[in-house]
Structure formats: C-alpha cells, structure tokens
Amino acid sequence: MNRISSRHILSISDLMHQDIELILDTADSLKEILARPIKKVPPLRGRTVVNLFFEPSTRTRLSFELAAKRLSADTVSVAAAASSVVKGETLIDTARNVEAMRPDVIVLRHSCSGAPHLMANYVKTAAVINAGDGMNEHPTQALLDLFTVKEHFGRLSGLKVAIIGDIAHSRVAHSDILAFTKMGADVFVSGAATMFPVMIETMGARVVPRPEEAIEGADVVMALRIQKERQGGRSLIPSVREYAAVFGLTSERMRLAKPGAVVMHPGPINRGVEMAPELADGPYSVILDQVTNGVAVRMAILSLILPEDHLTSL
Numbered sequence: 001m002n003r004i005s006s007r008h009i010l011s012i013s014d015l016m017h018q019d020i021e022l023i024l025d026t027a028d029s030l031k032e033i034l035a036r037p038i039k040k041v042p043p044l045r046g047r048t049v050v051n052l053f054f055e056p057s058t059r060t061r062l063s064f065e066l067a068a069k070r071l072s073a074d075t076v077s078v079a080a081a082a083s084s085v086v087k088g089e090t091l092i093d094t095a096r097n098v099e100a101m102r103p104d105v106i107v108l109r110h111s112c113s114g115a116p117h118l119m120a121n122y123v124k125t126a127a128v129i130n131a132g133d134g135m136n137e138h139p140t141q142a143l144l145d146l147f148t149v150k151e152h153f154g155r156l157s158g159l160k161v162a163i164i165g166d167i168a169h170s171r172v173a174h175s176d177i178l179a180f181t182k183m184g185a186d187v188f189v190s191g192a193a194t195m196f197p198v199m200i201e202t203m204g205a206r207v208v209p210r211p212e213e214a215i216e217g218a219d220v221v222m223a224l225r226i227q228k229e230r231q232g233g234r235s236l237i238p239s240v241r242e243y244a245a246v247f248g249l250t251s252e253r254m255r256l257a258k259p260g261a262v263v264m265h266p267g268p269i270n271r272g273v274e275m276a277p278e279l280a281d282g283p284y285s286v287i288l289d290q291v292t293n294g295v296a297v298r299m300a301i302l303s304l305i306l307p308e309d310h311l312t313s314l
C-alpha cells in the first residue's frame with residue numbers, strides 16, 4: 001500500500017488532513033537534497049514516471065521531471081503535439097497503451113476538466129497524478145502553496161489567505177480554496193463578478209466584491225492570471241486596463257495586508273495586469289520559493305504514492 005489514503009492524486013478532496021501533513025513533512029525533509037552538490041538519492045531507482053502534458057507548462061512539467069530524477073526514477077515526457085492524440089487516439093486508448101509499457105506513475109495535464117479522473121478509471125496498475133485539468137483542479141500546486149506558506153509562517157491554521165483574480169477559470173484557485181480551508185486557514189476571494197463560479201462559497205471561501213476587503217489584514221495575498229484560454233473567446237471584462245486598475249495587486253493595495261504578509265502567484269505572471277512588477281520581484285514575494293518548493297513537494301508525492309516495500313533508504 002502507498003502511504004497516503006488515496007491511490008491516485010486527482011483532487012485535494014481525495015486527501016485527508018493527515019495525508020496533507022505527511023506530504024508537507026516529507027517535502028520538508030526532502031528539500032535539503034536540492035541544496036546538495038549531487039542532487040540525487042536512490043529511493044525510486046527502477047521506477048518509471050510518465051509525464052503526459054497535453055497543455056503547455058513550464059513549472060509543473062519541469063518540477064515533476066526533476067522530482068522524479070532527484071529520486072532516481074526514470075522519466076519519459078510526452079507532449080500532445082508529439083503524441084498519437086493528433087492522429088485521433090482517445091484519452092482512454094492513450095492511457096491503456098501507456099500503461100501497457102508498465103510505468104509506475106502517470107502525470108497528466110489536460111485541457112479538459114476530469115481527464116485525469118477518466119484516466120484513473122481505466123488504468124489498473126499505475127498511479128495517476130493530476131497536473132492540472134482544465135478549469136477544475138491543480139492539486140499539486142495547492143500542496144506546494146501550502147508548503148510555502150507553512151515554511152514561512154510555521155503554521156497554516158488561523159491565517160487569512162486572500163486570492164484575487166479569475167476564480168471561475170482557475171484550477172489553482174479551486175485546489176487552493178479546498179487545501180487552505182482543509183488546513184484551517186480562512187480564505188477570502190475577490191475578482192470580477194463575471195469570473196466567479198456560483199459554487200465557490202460551498203468550497204469554503206468567502207466571496208467579497210472589492211479586493212481591498214480580501215487583502216485587509218491578510219497574511220497571504222495571491223494573485224491569479226486571467227485565464228483567457230478557458231473563456232471561450234467571450235469578453236468577461238470591459239478592458240484589461242480597467243481590470244488592472246480595479247483588481248490588480250499593487251503596492252498601495254498590499255499596504256492593507258498584515259505587516260509581514262507574503263505575495264504569491266502560481267505563474268505564469270502577466271506583469272502589470274494581475275500584479276505590479278515591483279510586488280512580483282519585491283521583498284514580500286515568495287513566488288520563486290513556490291517554484292523551488294514545487295520540486296520538493298512533488299518528490300514527496302512521488303515517494304509517498306509508490307508502495308513503501310519497494311523503497312530503499314535515502
């Protein structure tokens with residue numbers, strides 16, 4: 001059995017509080033490997049991780065590849081444009097054919113919500129990890145966000161987290177709301193009304209129309225990109241300039257946050273739209289820490305999701 005309660009990682013909802021604690025504690029102990037001159041340890045030697053990225057990615061794809069390599073697993077990466085998907089192969093056929101080559105883990109990013117869940121229904125031996133499915137969820141991003149905040153503040157419970165941006169189309173927002181509320185933080189979300197799903201309050205977040213209300217007294221302020229690629233060509237805001245003026249994270253708005261608050265962004269950033277460049281690069285930014293921590297958290301996930309009896313010591 002793997003050491004977390006779920007065979008696959010498809011949604012934050014699949015993980016119990018103690019699973020998340022275990023992932024964060026494991027990432028904390030694995031992170032020092034990334035600072036060693038030789039950044040490689042043997043526990044996943046002989047294991048194979050297949051990365052299927054059917055949507056663009058810089059951070060998630062690279063960090064899954066690096067995480068697997070740091071733990072001595074073999075990794076193979078396939079992008080949609082270079083796969084038989086372009087010849088009309090279905091996701092289920094792709095899953096069955098990939099599994100026939102006996103990988104231990106399949107990491108899937110896909111533009112369709114639910115694609116990893118569909119794949120997980122058809123693979124029998126490999127674990128499936130959701131690396132972002134449409135506008136649904138991005139659970140490993142939420143776990144690295146939790147890790148980054150816990151690393152900074154030493155705790156998650158009782159913190160005020162403000163998430164500002166395109167909440168409806170952001171899989172990061174959905175996973176972060178589920179993850180931070182599960183760990184005892186209070187999550188406030190704000191953004192253009194046309195970019196809010198009605199169910200967001202049922203996920204545990206408080207919706208406030210003005211970003212200032214979300215940011216006031218916040219420990220963590222996260223800005224999210226407008227996800228134009230998921231808006232079906234519709235115009236949901238009068239202009240980007242007006243959106244930036246009303247909802248953009250600026251130094252002036254950030255002064256409303258608690259002293260010592262941190263600025264986060266999952267990337268990629270549209271500088272000057274959802275976030276002012278001086279905040280992205282400023283002293284309160286932990287954006288590059290998020291990227292570094294992504295490798296440690298994905299190392300933890302890979303090492304915990306694979307059966308323990310095959311692991312060797314670090």
Ligand code: CP
Nearest residue numbers: 057058059060266267
């Ligand atoms: N945060 C994130 O998912 O970035 P990429 O799209 O570059 O993977």
